[in-house]
Amino acid sequence: MKFAPSIVQATVASPLGPIVIAATDKGLAGLWFAENQRYLPPELTSPTAWREDASHPVLQQACQQLSEYFAGQRSQFELPLDLGCGSAFQQSVWQALRDIPQGEVTSYAEISQRIGKPAAVRAVGGAIGRNPISIIVPCHRVTASCGALTGYAGGLDRKTALLRLEGALAESLL
Template identity: 40%
Template sequence: MDSPIGALRVVGGGAGVSRVCFAGEPLPIDAPSDYPAAAQQLAEYFAGERRDFTVPLDLRGVTAFRGLVLRELAKVPYGRTTTYAELARAVGNPKAVRAVGSACATNPLPLFIPCHRVLRSDGQLGGYRGGVQAKRYLLELEGIDV
């Protein structure tokens, strides 16, 4: 699908959405079919008509720790941010800031699990798999001053 942050490919199957790929990212070899309900919800999000996603998410291929981080990250509401350090504390491992950053960087479901809402402790944007400009756009879309 086309989006304000570039082309996105949303894939999933019976268990839910399993992957969101940014332009130029390779699809997994066993990528399931397109997931039209998820693409529709993303279009509504970009149009400012949706704040929460309701499609099921498939995290079966994620390690236990990364799954814990991503489930906690999914709780960060629209229009709010957190930091890598706060997220590490929330999952009960305050020293795991780098591991939390790695979990965010490898998030298979960006947008649905809002890794764009995670900032560095100094308030800087930090990285984003879709690019820093995309992260800035998403935060501004949600009314967050960056």
């Protein structure tokens, strides 16, 4: 994935650990857990890391809306997004994720059907795993066809917590 050179970042606290958010002039371009996260952009761990700018308007909006989400006061995010770092295929998958309502889950196979690529289940899984805007582009709402919780770049414990927060997973199911 290739991110815009003008990207800025900030780190915010959450009940699931620190979160790094990143934005361009077009919108929110990234949201990753700062710890135990797969597929982190190399820019987050290199000496040439993105510039910190907690005053960026999109990052301020994201921080506020994430706080409301974790407090159970927000079910939809209203942020401009910049998903330009991905291929056309990845962007189609990420858009399909945005259509999954809070409190519901769907399968990788269903996402493949929705984007018109029914045989591309593995490729869909790869695109979901590399979703650059976790939580807001809700990749945690995707499960195996049998309903099992599988794969989440932020860890299955976080996926479980997010689904419970959204009411998509009862305490008694685990």
